[in-house]
Every structure is written in C-alpha cells, then in structure tokens.
Amino acid sequence: MSVQINYNKTLSPNSSVNKVLFVDDKYKTLGLKKHLSNKEYNCVLDLLKSKDIKKKILSFEVSSKVKIVLVSIKKEISSSELENLGAKFYDNFKKSQIKNFNINSDTSPKNINNIVGYFLHGLKLKSYRFEKYKSNKSKEHLIVTVSGKNKPSLKEQIKFKAIEEGTFYTRDLVSEPGNVLHPDEYARRINSLKKDGLKINIYDEKKLKKLGMNALLGVGQGSIRGSYLAVMEWNGLKNNSKPLAFVGKGVCFDTGGISLKPAKFMEDMTYDMAGSAVVVGLMKSLAKRKAKINAVGIVGLVENMPGGNAQRPGDIVKSYSGKTIEILNTDAEGRLVLADALTYTEEKYKPQFIVDLATLTGAIIVSLGSEYAGLFSNDDKLSKHLIDTGEKVEEKVWRMPLNKNFDKLIDSKNADMQNINYVGGAGSTTAAQFLQRFILKKTPWAHLDIAGMAFSKYGGALNSGGATGYGVRLLNKLIEDNYE
Template sequence: MMKIEIYSNKIESTFCIKPFFKNSTEKASEIAQKLDAGEWIITDNDIHFCISPEWNLNEIAHHFRLLSVKTKKFWGKTPCLDIPLQGSKLRAALRGILMSSYNPNAQNNKPAEKLKLYVKSIPEIDNTVKQAQAEAETQMWAMKMVDLPPNKKTPEDLGDFARESAKKYGYDCEVWNDDHIIKARLHALHAVGKGSQNPPVFIISKYVGRADSKEFDLAFVGKGITFDTGGISIKGSANMHYMKSDMAGAAAMLGAIELAARLKLPLNIATVVPSAENSVDAKSVLPGDVIESYSGKTIEIIDTDAEGRLVLSDGLAWTVKNLKPAVIIDMATLTGSSVRALGMEAAALYSDNEKLVAALYESGLTSGEKLWRMPLWADYDSYLHSDVADVSNLSLKPVAGSIAAAKFLQVFTNKHTAWAHIDMPGMSFKDSPFFKTKSATGYGVQLLSEFMHRLAENTDLSKE
C-alpha cells in the first residue's frame, strides 16, 4: 500500500503532473492538446492530463484517482503537481490522488511505502491539503469497513470501529450490547439480531461543535446489517458473499460524523447505528411473527429479508424521542427496487420537507454523489396494511418496493418535520475501474460532507 504525503513547501522533483483544460491558453504540448478530457500522455519527465471544467467533484476525484493508479509507477518518490484548480475542485483532485493508495484486499501487514507530492504554490494550500487528507482518509475508512469480510466485521467489531474513531478525533461514542438493547426496549433490533451468534449492538456517537447549545442540529441513522443471509426467508446463494456490504449506510454515517469532528464543523451531530447480523438459527424471527418495536407499534413479519427497515425503525424512533434533532437523515442499502428504478447512477431520496430535499439534492449534484426524489404520497399507505399488527414489514404488492420501505420508516419518525431517507444499494458497492473485484465506493461521505457544510451556513432547514 502506498502512503502519499502532500507538501506545499518545495521539494526536489524529477517528475511533474500537469493537468490542463483542453483549448485553454495554458501551455501544453501540441500532442497533449489533441487529448480529450480524462486522457493523458507521458512526455519525458511530465504527464500532461486533459481535464474538463464541467466535471463535478466526484468526477474530478475519480479521474485523478484513475490517473494516479495507472501512472504512479512513473512518478518516482517526489513528483510535483502543477494544477489549474483551486478551492473545492483542488481538494477533490488531491482526494482522488490520495485515494489511489486504497486497496480493498490489503492486510496491512507491510509498512506503507511513502510518496511525497509537492503541490506548487496556491493560496491557502495548507488548509486545502489538510481538508483533502481528512476527506480522503475518512472515505477510505468507510470503504474499508464495507469491504471487510463478515468474519472481521461483526456488530461488535463495528462498535469497536466507531469507538476507535471517537477516541482518535475527540468525540463521544457509546455502544450498547444486547442486554442493554433488551432493557432499552429496542425490540425490532433484538428480533433481527437474535438469530446470530454475533449479538446486535446499538451505536450512539455524538459530536459537539457548538458549545453554546446542547441541541442536536443533525442526526444520522445508518443501517448496520454486517451480513445479510435473508434469515429464514433466505437469499439465493449466488452473490450472497456481497452481502457483507449491507452496512454501507452505517459506514457512510460513521464516516460523516468522523469528518465533522476532523474538520471541526460548527454543528452538533449524532450518528446512531442499529447493527445486527441477519442469520438463520433456531432463534431467528419467523415469517408470520408479530414483534414489538421501540415506538410501541407492532410489526408483522412478512419477509425476514426485509430486516434493514426493522433495525432502522428502532433507530429512528429512539433518535427522534431521545435526541430530538432539528434534522434527521437515515441512509441504507434498503431495497433492490431503488436500483431497478434508478440504476447505479443515483440513490433514492424521500422527504416531505422541501428545503431539506433541495439542500440534499444540491449537495448531491455538487459532490457528484447524486440523489433523485421519490414520492411519499398517502396513496401508498395501504401498502403497509396488516390484519394482525399495526404495520407489515413488506408490501404484498409486487411494485413500488422502495417507496413502501420508505413509507414503513416514516411510521417511526413520529411525524418529524425534517426527516429524509436515502436508499442507496446501487451506489455503495459495485464494479470498480480500480480493482478486479466489486468494491466499496464510500458513497455518502462526500454527499453528507457537502450537506453539513451547507447546514452550518443555514441551520433553519428544519423549517418548511
């Protein structure tokens, strides 16, 4: 694994990376000017890299990461970067270069090889570098959690990861074990986790960036299913090994609060992760069971493979009641239906708060981690009908699965006026141009980072 260190003070360089805009007045070789955006050419001791002014931040990071992965062997130990970007676009480029060191299969048993990158003098470069490093390292941490094999990522492990981050970056984290979960009446979380030899946990992380207030400006709730067999309604064996990625929502939410702490954002933020392993055992919840939930509402289990919404129901209800955040956002790899609707290009966004929708949508466009709004109309309420409980955990209608799941979650928000749900399985884990296998993307970290910056500037998003 390569560890890249970025310097703003000049160091001796024998190789230079020279991005340029096509048809610009900047100097580039005649050959380089024939390149299209995303293409590069190596000449003598330089790389000429054609970039586009239309790339969003995610696209900038992607292209610079790909350039780094493909050409790093030519750089030597102390390359320089002569780049016509500033501000957030420069940060994205540096983030992409830093993320080129990520390897989902690394066992971390060898010392990292270091590479020093000199960025030519740019105003406020030190702050830019610091933020880029925080963004890249936090996103790679979230990716690593998703890519870990399930035997190294139990719910208790996830709790340990959260505690380690909190200790390192100076915020609070509490992890409840199953006994505490039962005492706290988090019945739905316990019901999902009781079928596994790895017991469930309930993670509560808190970052206080505003000493003048004890109120939470923002709370994240992330689905933390560390492996999903489907339970008694068991999944097919083909590709089940990819279900190690079913906690990508939790990884993004844990990453978001870590990044807020590292950047010292002026917000009070909480991240809540109900985490369990959905396994098959004599104690597993059964189709047809009626279970209680933290909210007091009863749930009929139609399909045990619709477990993510069960743990989130307790996470949302607990957060709304106990933390009373001004804004609450949950994120989850919840339904295949959202992938069938939107493919691998955007996550589904649900909310009735117009300001919150606008802020999240614009954050998606700016960061490049895109969202598309879906309906929460009352017309879909009947999809949750149960003859024996308050709600069922799965609609019996073979349509609108993502919408029905969002409507289910809405039941447990106690009509919170600034709640949003993000359904993102198609965005979190997929084929990668960087590796031979599918791997985590870290989707959500940069989206939520952009949103948190916007919220810090305008904290009245909870008001319609």
C-alpha cells in the same frame, strides 16, 4: 499503490524532477515558460505538435530523467470535474515506473478556487485499495510534492484529509468479511473512535430490552453475536443547538434469516451494513475536521441468521415506538432495525433533521441502477439540499414518491403494520413508507436507499471497484454548504 502528498515552498525551473503543470484547454504554453528550463520548454513545444490536445492529461518525456505532465483546465470547471482529473492522473501513472511528481500550483488558474486541493482529493480517493488479507501487499507509493503559492491552505488540507479518512474508514468497514466484522467487533471499533473526539455510547442487548427495542432485537436473535445500538455524538458548537441526526442500518451479514436468501451472491451480503458505515465514516470526518455543528450518528448493529432462536415469519413484535409489527418475511429486516433507531433518535435528540441510510431494497437497483440513490422524504427543503449537493459531489440522489395510498400495502390484519408488501410492486416505496411511520413528531426526515451505490463491481470515477464510500462526501458537503 498508496499516495503520499508533501508540500514544498519553491521549485527551481532547472530542477531535474517530473513536473506537473496546469494549462488551459487549448494547451497554450506561454505561461509555462518561467516554470521550465529553456530545453524543457522547447521540447514540450515540439512534442505537443504530435499530441492529441483533446485529451485532458498529456505527458512528455523530455529526457531520460524528466517527464513533463500537462493537465488542461477549462475556463469553467466544477470541483467534481477537478477531482475526476486527479483520479485520471492516478490511473494514468499507477503502473508507471515513475513514482515521484512535483505539482506546480503557481500554474493553476487564479480565477478558479482551490484547483490543486480538489485535484489531489480526487487522486487520493482513487488510490484506495483494500489489501488487508492479501499476502503480497503493494508496497509502492506515488509521491506527489506540491510547490508554489497556490497550495491548499492548512484549513483546506485538514478538511480534505478528514473527508478522505472518513471515506476510507467507511470503505474499510464495508470491505471487511462477515466473520471479522460481526456486531461485537463493529461495536468495539466504533467505541475506539473516542480517540477522535466523539462521545460514544453503546447499548447492548440488556439495555435494548429495557428500552423496548424489540424490532431491532428480533432481527439479531438468531445469531450467536450480540445486537447493539451505537450512538456517536459530535459537539462542535458550545451552545445547545439541536443536532443534525444520521441513522444507519448495520446488518453485518444478512442471510435473510428463516426466509433464507438464495445462495447465489449471498457473499455480497457483507455490505448490508453500508448505511451504518457511512454514518460512522461521516462522524469520524466531522470530528477530524472539527466541524462547527452539533451532530449525532446512530447505527443499529445486528446479524440476521437462521437458527433455533431466530425470528419466524408470522411473529409479531412491539417496536420502541409502541407500534406493533407483523413479520411476514424475515429478509425485510433492515427496516425493523431502522424503525427503532429512528424513533429513538427523534425522541432523544429532537434533531433539526434526520437522514437515514440503508442498503434497504433490491427494488431500488431495478429502478435506478448504480447511478442514483433513492431519496424518500417528508420535507421538500431537505430533499432539495440533498439533490443539489449530490450533483456537486457526483453522489447523486433521485427523489421517489411517498403517499398515504401506499399505506394499505403495509397495513396488517393482525398488528399495526406488516414488514413487507405481498401484493407486489413499489418495493422501495413501501419500505420507505414503513419507515415514515416511525417519525412521530414530523421532524424533517430523508431516507436514502443506497443498495445500488454502496458497492461497485466495476469501479467508478473516484473508486476502483468494491466499497465506494458513497454518502460520506455527500453528507459532509450537505453540512458544509447549508448548516455550518
């Protein structure tokens, strides 16, 4: 069920509509008197005696036509808690016969900034459904009208909508099946984002070969589909300041290649491009909200398939950096895609920092489950910003170690390095250690392994299962708080 939000200036207390009002966590109702009719107010007072006031959302049927909903707000409440309240509101009423509500923003506490904006943001994020391929799509709408003076400003409305659109675009991309969103189609969709104000440049196989991106190309050479490097630029500043750079792994489907994965759960490998989808959704958000920064998003798009032309275990390739890589396992492919993309990003754009995102290792799920993304970084300041921001938006990261002692696990006898650690252990760390070798000029860099966060079978606070869009809100907030 989709959500439609409208804004209205005033609402008469005697209006016969379903009303949503904010109260404190003790459910003190005195401040509501001027916003309700006498009959409604007395009815709520009477019904409140039989309700469990430990609940954060209470609803009252005061007549056959009118429902009153009270949302309790504690004195100190975070933006993420407000978003979760909005999501809870959606869950409470998505199956209700009542589909039309009026939120009275004048009842929100004045000492807390933008309560209604964050509440609606959570409500919208929770409402997402991927129903593109269902014959019987839901046609119902939850219509929310906001009245009063404490509505989000126009600027805030634009910001929230931009982040929602970016998050939903990421979820859409991750949810698409591999036969639809193969690299050729993905490149076309990214190219269509020019309409949002992004500068797009797509490097096809011919251009990639000329550049020497053999690590990336090796991954995709077993597929009948093309391989691409897609570059998205947002120039929100008129000056030539160094951009912020975001790099994503876009393996549209990962069979493992010649090192074939087991059949069980291979269908989930449609989301092995989630890192790239986060970068694309982020860049869309930045353009939509006219972010006052310069940013570049770069994603490597490939399909890892077995075939007569597929890369073999034992092959040696020369990366864009000039370093050679021995391919011991073709299922350790994401790091090969990122290797070329990282060096190219650093050399071409000389960014303030690089954050890369990838569903890189199953080992990170063993370590952190679906509660934290793994953070690996060469920079304490960037790490702290990511950790602090993750706590604010509840897209959390946990810093994991990098150390030169891990290098011996990926050193190769036949090339500069090998793409997998066959000794065993430290799977996520050795993958990150591998990536760090392609940051050649000591640019501040962070790698987010989001394998446990990009897709949820059971849903979360702000999603209902499936693609989560994890990372779009995290990076938007990182930029907003520290770089705009």
